[in-house]
Structures are given as C-alpha cells and as structure tokens.
Amino acid sequence: xxxxxxxxxxxxxxxxxxxxxxxxxxxxxxxxxxxxxxxxxxxxxxxxxxxxxxxxxxxxxxxxxxxxxxxxxxxxxxxxxxxxxxxxxxxxxxxxxxxxxxxxxxxxxxxxxxxxxxxxxxxxxxxxxxxxxxxxxxxxxxxxxxxxxxxxxxxxxxxxxxxxxxxxxxxxxxxxxxxxxxxxxxxxxxxxxxxxxxxxxxxxx
Amino acid sequence: xxxxxxxxxxxxxxxxxxxxxxxxxxxxxxxxxxxxxxxxxxxxxxxxxxxxxxxxxxxxxxxxxxxxxxxxxxxxxxxxxxxxxxxxxxxxxxxxxxxxxxxxxxxxxxxxxxxxxxxxxxxxxxxxxxxxxxxxxxxxxxxxxxxxxxxxxxxxxxxxxxxxxxxxxxxxxxxxxxxxxxxxxxxxxxxxxxxxxxxxxxxxx
Amino acid sequence: xxxxxxxxxxxxxxxxxxxxxxxxxxxxxxxxxxxxxxxxxxxxxxxxxxxxxxxxxxxxxxxxxxxxxxxxxxxxxxxxxxxxxxxxxxxxxxxxxxxxxxxxxxxxxxxxxxxxxxxxxxxxxxxxxxxxxxxxxxxxxxxxxxxxxxxxxxxxxxxxxxxxxxxxxxxxxxxxxxxxxxxxxxxxxxxxxxxxxxxxxxxxx
Numbered sequence: 001x002x003x004x005x006x007x008x009x010x011x012x013x014x015x016x017x018x019x020x021x022x023x024x025x026x027x028x029x030x031x032x033x034x035x036x037x038x039x040x041x042x043x044x045x046x047x048x049x050x051x052x053x054x055x056x057x058x059x060x061x062x063x064x065x066x067x068x069x070x071x072x073x074x075x076x077x078x079x080x081x082x083x084x085x086x087x088x089x090x091x092x093x094x095x096x097x098x099x100x101x102x103x104x105x106x107x108x109x110x111x112x113x114x115x116x117x118x119x120x121x122x123x124x125x126x127x128x129x130x131x132x133x134x135x136x137x138x139x140x141x142x143x144x145x146x147x148x149x150x151x152x153x154x155x156x157x158x159x160x161x162x163x164x165x166x167x168x169x170x171x172x173x174x175x176x177x178x179x180x181x182x183x184x185x186x187x188x189x190x191x192x193x194x195x196x197x198x199x200x201x202x203x204x205x
Numbered sequence: 206x207x208x209x210x211x212x213x214x215x216x217x218x219x220x221x222x223x224x225x226x227x228x229x230x231x232x233x234x235x236x237x238x239x240x241x242x243x244x245x246x247x248x249x250x251x252x253x254x255x256x257x258x259x260x261x262x263x264x265x266x267x268x269x270x271x272x273x274x275x276x277x278x279x280x281x282x283x284x285x286x287x288x289x290x291x292x293x294x295x296x297x298x299x300x301x302x303x304x305x306x307x308x309x310x311x312x313x314x315x316x317x318x319x320x321x322x323x324x325x326x327x328x329x330x331x332x333x334x335x336x337x338x339x340x341x342x343x344x345x346x347x348x349x350x351x352x353x354x355x356x357x358x359x360x361x362x363x364x365x366x367x368x369x370x371x372x373x374x375x376x377x378x379x380x381x382x383x384x385x386x387x388x389x390x391x392x393x394x395x396x397x398x399x400x401x402x403x404x405x406x407x408x409x410x
Numbered sequence: 411x412x413x414x415x416x417x418x419x420x421x422x423x424x425x426x427x428x429x430x431x432x433x434x435x436x437x438x439x440x441x442x443x444x445x446x447x448x449x450x451x452x453x454x455x456x457x458x459x460x461x462x463x464x465x466x467x468x469x470x471x472x473x474x475x476x477x478x479x480x481x482x483x484x485x486x487x488x489x490x491x492x493x494x495x496x497x498x499x500x501x502x503x504x505x506x507x508x509x510x511x512x513x514x515x516x517x518x519x520x521x522x523x524x525x526x527x528x529x530x531x532x533x534x535x536x537x538x539x540x541x542x543x544x545x546x547x548x549x550x551x552x553x554x555x556x557x558x559x560x561x562x563x564x565x566x567x568x569x570x571x572x573x574x575x576x577x578x579x580x581x582x583x584x585x586x587x588x589x590x591x592x593x594x595x596x597x598x599x600x601x602x603x604x605x606x607x608x609x610x611x612x613x614x615x
Contacts, residue, residue, distance in 0.1 A: 022349070023405025030356060031349025032403045045255065050455065052464030054257035062321045076403040116472045131546070136336070138345045140548045144432070144441025151440060198442045198486040200433025227554070228610025235561060236554025237608045250460065259462030267526045281608040341541070343550045 003099060003106075003174055010096025011040040011064060014129055015071035016082070017093060021137050023079060035133055036072030037065065043129035047104050047121050053111060090189060094152075098181035101126040101153040102174055105160055119157040126153035148188035151195055156181035208304060208311075208379055215301025216245040216269060219334055220276035221287070222298060226342050228284060240338055241277030242270065248334035252309050252326050258316060295394060299357075303386035306331040306358040307379055310365055324362040331358035353393035356400055361386035413509060413516075413584060420506025421450040421474060424539055425481035426492070427503060431547050433489060445543055446482030447475065453539035457514050457531050463521060500599060504562075508591035511536040511563040512584055515570055529567040536563035558598035561605055566591035 018039030022032040041058045048056045058064040075082070082089065104125025108118040127143050127150050134141040143149050156177050163173035187193065223244030227237040246263045253261045263269045280287070287294065309330025313323040332348050332355050339346040348354050361382050368378035392398070428449030432442040451468045458466045468474040485492070492499065514535025518528040537553050537560050544551040553559050566587050573583035597603065 019403070020405050023403045025345050025349070026402055026404045027345075027349040028400045028402045030354075030359075030400060031346075034349065034355075049254055049459055050466060051469065052257075052462075052466075056255060056257075059256065059318065059322050062319045065321055065325070079403070079405050113469065114472045116475055117469050120475070135340060135545060136346060136349075138340075138343065138548065140435050140437075141441075141546060144435070144437040144444065144546075150444075154440075195438045195440060197436050197438045198429070198433045198489070199436045200430050200489050224608070225610050228608045230550050230554070231607055231609045232550075232554040233605045233607045235564075235605060236551075239554065239560075254459055257462075261460060261462075264461065264523065264527050267524045270526055270530070284608070284610050340545060341551060341554075343548065 002171075003102060003178075006095055006099040006178070007103060008067060009092055010099045011068055012071045013089065013092035013096045014040040015068040016075050016089065017130070018133050019072045019075035020079065020082070021133050023076070025137050029073070029076065032076060033069050033072045035136055036075070037068045038136060039129045039133040040068040040071075041065070041129070042132040043100055043125045043127065044104070046128040046132075047107070047124045050124065051108065051111060051113065051117075051121065053107065091186070094182055094185040094189070095178075097126050097149065097153060097185060098156050098178055100129075101156045101181065102160060102177060105157050115161060118161060119154060122157035122160075123150055123153045126150070126156075148185070148193045148195065152181055152185045152188060155184060207376075208307060208383075211300055211304040211383070212308060213272065214297055215304045216273055217276045218294065218297035218301045219245040220273040221280050221294065222335070223338050224277045224280035225284065225287070226338050228281070230342050234278070234281065237281060238274050238277045240341055241280070242273045243341060244334045244338040245273040245276075246270070246334070247337040248305055248330040248332065249309070251333040251337070252312070252329045255329065256313065256316060256318065256322075256326065258312065296391070299387055299390040299394070300383075302331050302354065302358060302390060303361050303383055305334075306361045306386065307365060307382060310362050320366060323366060324359060327362035327365075328355055328358045331355070331361075353390070353398045353400065357386055357390045357393060360389060412581075413512060413588075416505055416509040416588070417513060418477060419502055420509045421478055422481045423499065423502035423506045424450040425478040426485050426499065427540070428543050429482045429485035430489065430492070431543050433486070435547050439483070439486065442486060443479050443482040445546055446485070447478045448546060449539045449543040450478040450481075451475070451539070452542040453510055453535045453537065454514070456538040456542070457517070457534045460534065461518060461521060461523065461527075461531065463517065501596070504592055504595040504599070505588075507536050507559065507563060507595060508566050508588055510539075511566045511591065512570060512587060515567050525571060528571060529564060532567035532570075533560055533563045536560070536566075558595070558603045558605065562591055562595045562598060565594060 015036040018036035019032050021039070022035040025031075027035065041064060044057045048054065101122040105118050105122040108121035113121065130143050131141040159180060160173055160177045163176060164170065220241040223241035224237050226244070227240040230236075232240065246269060249262045253259065306327040310323050310327040313326035318326065335348050336346040364385060365378055365382045368381060369375065425446040428446035429442050431449070432445040435441075437445065451474060454467045458464065511532040515528050515532040518531035523531065540553050541551040569590060570583055570587045573586060574580065578586075
C-alpha cells in the first residue's frame with residue numbers, strides 16, 4: 001500500500017523530469033507527453049519485456065498513463081516556476097528511484113528469478129526510464145556519467161534481499177530499505193558522491 | 206482487404222523514408238536495408254512486444270521483410286530522381302500513417318485491451334518506426350518536433366473507436382477513418398499545422 | 411559444446427569492446443558494466459524478445475552476467491595495455507560474431523521459424539549488441555558504416571542452412587561455418603573489404 005502510493009508519486013516525479021528534458025529539445029506537446037510516459041513507465045516496461053512478464057503494468061492499469069500524461073501537461077504550464085521547487089523535486093525523484101527498485105525486486109521474486117536477476121530487475125526498473133529518456137533526447141545517458149544513482153538502486157536491492165534472507169517480514173524490509181536508500185541518495189546528492197569513472201582515449205583503437 | 210493493400214503500400218513508403226535517412230548518414234547497403242526494415246516494421250514490432258502479441262507480424266509473414274528489403278535496395282538506385290516524386294511519396298507516407306494506426310487499433314481490440322491502450326497501440330504502430338529510424342541515425346526523433354503527425358494518428362484512432370461505439374460496422378468505420386485521417390494529414394502538411402511546442406531552457410536544472 | 415566455449419569467449423570479447431566504448435565517453439563503473447552487458451548479451455536479448463523466446467538466456471543462466479561484469483571491470487584496469495593485444499582482441503571478436511550467428515540460427519530453427527527469419531535471428535544475435543552499444547554511447551552504429559561485418563554474419567547463416575539442407579550433420583556444419591565465417595571476417599579486416607555505401611544529400615527532402 002505504502003509502496004503503491006510512493007509509486008504514484010514516483011511516476012509523477014519521473015514524468016516531470018521527462019517533460020523538462022523534452023522541453024530542452026523544444027519538442028511539441030506530443031513529444032513532451034511521450035517522453036514523460038517513457039521516463040515514468042519505461043523502466044517497468046523494460047523489466048517486464050525482459051522477464052516476459054505480461055501484461056505490462058500500464059497496459060493492465062491504464063490509469064498510470066493518465067497520471068503521467070496529466071503530469072506532463074501540467075509541467076509545461078508550471079515549468080518556469082519549477083526551479084523554486086527543485087529541492088522538492090529532487091526528493092521525489094530520489095523516493096521514486098528507491099520505490100521503483102523495490103517494486104522491480106518484488107516482481108522478479110514473485111516469478112522466482114535467481115538472486116542476481118532480482119537485483120538486475122530492481123535496477124532496470126529504477127534507472128532504465130531515465131536511460132530511454134536520454135536516448136530519445138539524443139544524449140549520452142546521464143545515469144552512466146553522473147553521481148551515485150544506479151548504485152543507490154543496487155544497494156537498496158541488496159539490502160532488501162539481505163533483510164528478507166534474515167526472515168525480516170516483507171513490509172518491514174520494504175520500509176527500512178525505502179528509508180535507507182532514500183537517505184543514501186540524498187547524501188550522494190549533497191556531497192556529490194561518485195563512483196570511479198573510466199576514461200579511455202586510445203584513438204588508434 | 207483494402208487495409209491489407211494499403212498496409213503493403215505503407216511499408217513500402219516507410220522503407221523508402223528509412224533508406225533515404227540511412228543514405229544521409231552514408232551507411233552501407235546493410236545499414237540501408239536494416240534502417241528500412243526498422244522504419245517499416247518497427248512500429249508493429251514495438252506494439253506487439255508491448256502487448257505480448259506473438260508471433261510478430263513479420264516473423265509470421267516473412268514476405269513483409271522481402272518487400273521492405275526490395276524497396277530499400279531499389280531506393281538506393283532511384284534516389285536521385287526521388288525529389289520529383291516527393292508529392293507522391295508524402296501521400297503514400299500519409300496513407301501509411303493512417304493505415305498503420307487503424308491496424309494497430311484493430312489488433313489491440315482483438316485482444317481486448319482497454320480503450321486508451323487501443324489508442325496507444327494505434328499510435329505506437331503509426332509513429333514508432335520513424336522514432337526508431339531517427340534514434341539509429343542519431344537524431345532527435347522528427348515526430349516529436351515537427352508538424353501534426355502523431356496527432357493525426359491519435360485523431361484517427363479516436364474517430365475509429367467513436368464510430369464503432371455508435372454501431373457503425375467495422376469496414377465502413379475503417380474506410381471513413383482512412384479517408385478523413387488521410388485528409389487531415391494532407392491539410393496539416395499543406396498549411397504547416399503544428400501543435401504547441403514546449404521550450405525549457407533552465408540551464409540550472 | 412565447442413559452440414558453448416566459443417560463446418563464453420565471445421561474450422567476454424564483446425564485453426571488452428563495450429567497456430572501451432564506455433571509457434571513451436568517460437562513464438562511471440556502473441555505466442561501463444552496463445554497456446559491457448548490453449554489448450555482450452544484448453544481441454541474444456533482442457533476438458529472444460523478437461521471437462518471444464522466454465526466459466532469456468542470461469535470465470536462465472545468470473553466470474553469463476557474472477562473466478561480462480568481471481570482463482568489464484578487468485578491462486578498466488588493463489585498458490592501457492590493450493592496444494598491444496589488439497590483434498588477439500579482433501580475432502576473439504570475429505570468432506564471437508560467427509559463434510553468435512550460429513547460436514541465433516540454431517535457436518530460431520528449434521522453434522521452427524521460416525528460413526529468412528532464421529537468417530535474421532542469426533544476424534540479430536551477431537550484430538545488435540554492438541548496435542545497442544553505439545546507440546547508448548550516442549553514436550551512429552559502426553556496423554552500419556564500416557567494413558564487412560553484418561555481411562559475414564549473413565553469409566555464415568546462409569552457409570549453415572545450405573549445409574543442413576544437404577544433410578550434413580549439425581556439428582560438422584557448425585564447425586565448417588565457424589571456420590569459414592571466421593576466415594571471411596579476418597580477410598575482410600585485412601583487405602578492408604566493404605559493401606557499397608549509399609550516400610544521399612538532398613537537403614530539400
């Protein structure tokens with residue numbers, strides 16, 4: 001239940017980031033809503049297509065589509081004031097990342113995937129919406145270059161599986177991971193934590 | 206039957222647009238045929254993968270692949286004369302957009318999708334081939350930036366569902382939507398109709 | 411068995427190419443391992459999603475994921491010496507292309523696809539990992555522009571099906587195609603064989 005509410009907040013937050021990205025490319029309203037839907041719902045779609053888990057979430061619950069479309073259209077009106085809300089927005093996005101991850105892990109566990117696939121499913125759900133957004137906006141995906149993001153998703157997934165392994169019940173584990181993953185992400189933003197970068201320049205290659 | 210013939214014309218027209226895009230990037234013949242196939246058959250593929258509707262159309266009817274490959278190769282020979290045919294070509298592409306949309310809606314209805322998913326399936330079929338073409342040619346998808354295109358697809362889908370709702374029979378509804386969608390697209394091209402663009406430049410974001 | 415060993419060598423080689431591409435974009439370690447996995451396992455994933463062949467190879471055998479992740483991380487340490495190994499590396503990549511192709515054809519034959527779909531499945535397995543790598547690194551896919559690569563995959567597939575058609579047993583056919591496809595690719599690299607390029611510059615289009 002809690003996870004579901006946070007999921008709705010999360011897809012809204014992701015829809016906003018998608019709209020703003022589309023706005024930077026001066027897309028029309030169709031482009032804006034499409035990028036918003038891809039950003040908000042793309043992570044779950046990639047996960048479900050890879051796991052063969054049909055019907056997709058938003059096909060079964062089309063109301064998710066309505067939320068994201070509304071969020072996208074509202075964003076185009078309020079964009080000029082959004083930088084005042086930047087902190088709230090980063091907080092929602094961080095909550096979303098963690099919530100998406102936990103939902104992805106839960107679904108992969110339900111269909112009995114091996115442990116590493118559960119972690120991958122969590123990360124796919126958490127980050128691939130943003131990757132698709134950046135590909136469609138013709139940019140190198142941000143998530144591959146900037147501060148701790150996918151790593152937060154991975155840590156959240158590992159913590160969740162560890163807690164379940166030690167017989168903690170599912171709701172408690174979810175709540176603990178939600179809070180600690182969220183905190184980790186906020187700290188990563190505040191202190192600009194990064195994982196090491198690999199730079200390779202051999203032009204001869 | 207009519208829809209099937211128009212479908213064949215449509216995939217040929219889309220294959221031609223794909224080849225020309227690939228030619229602008231100086232791709233080799235393999236690249237040209239690949240981009241042509243992705244443009245012509247990618248829309249239906251995306252729709253079927255998202256709906257879990259297997260086997261895919263071109264896997265079941267490989268003759269569609271032959272058509273697009275032939276169209277792609279022929280295009281490389283006749284490209285220098287194609288600008289004389291530009292009007293014919295825009296007409297075929299417009300017919301294709303509307304035909305793809307109606308086929309997408311029909312397939313989604315057959316597997317009992319909710320109304321909004323039927324519309325989304327129509328739009329995915331109509332426009333995502335062109336989106337994939339632009340992503341593979343490393344460009345921001347045209348369909349997100351230029352004149353009325355996806356909106357024509359959406360209007361066609363809505364009109365189709367409305368007519369069916371009022372008990373019009375399927376063939377009549379298809380024919381009416383084909384003609385009116387086609388007309389709408391031609392008018393949009395002629396008068397450069399656009400839907401509003403959203404521009405967002407906050408570099409601080 | 412032979413094919414399986416070559417498959418493991420191939421995914422390692424592809425993981426290395428993926429890591430180096432990611433390094434050129436100065437990605438972080440998460441980006442590097444993701445691009446490596448997409449390059450190594452993306453071809454099989456695209457094939458299986460298109461054929462509706464679930465569960466995906468690496469979901470069923472997560473050890474493939476471990477190999478590619480290790481290969482990616484090791485690459486970041488030894489990248490500075492890799493240009494000394496360039497020849498070995500090109501050889502492994504060529505072997506991989508041919509092995510991927512034969513595996514793709516075998517899987518499509520097992521689920522009774524039509525002949526042309528078997529060839530397409532082989533090519534998808536052989537080349538689409540590299541295409542995804544280039545799209546995520548924001549480049550026009552190399553395979554669409556440079557020397558004989560996809561064509562080697564196509565020829566290998568055709569030779570394989572021809573041999574099976576003439577009642578050659580499967581292992582013999584695999585071995586012959588592996589060697590001759592590999593040789594063809596090495597010759598193509600050594601003599602810079604290319605298939606014709608299509609260039610189209612009509613700005614009016």
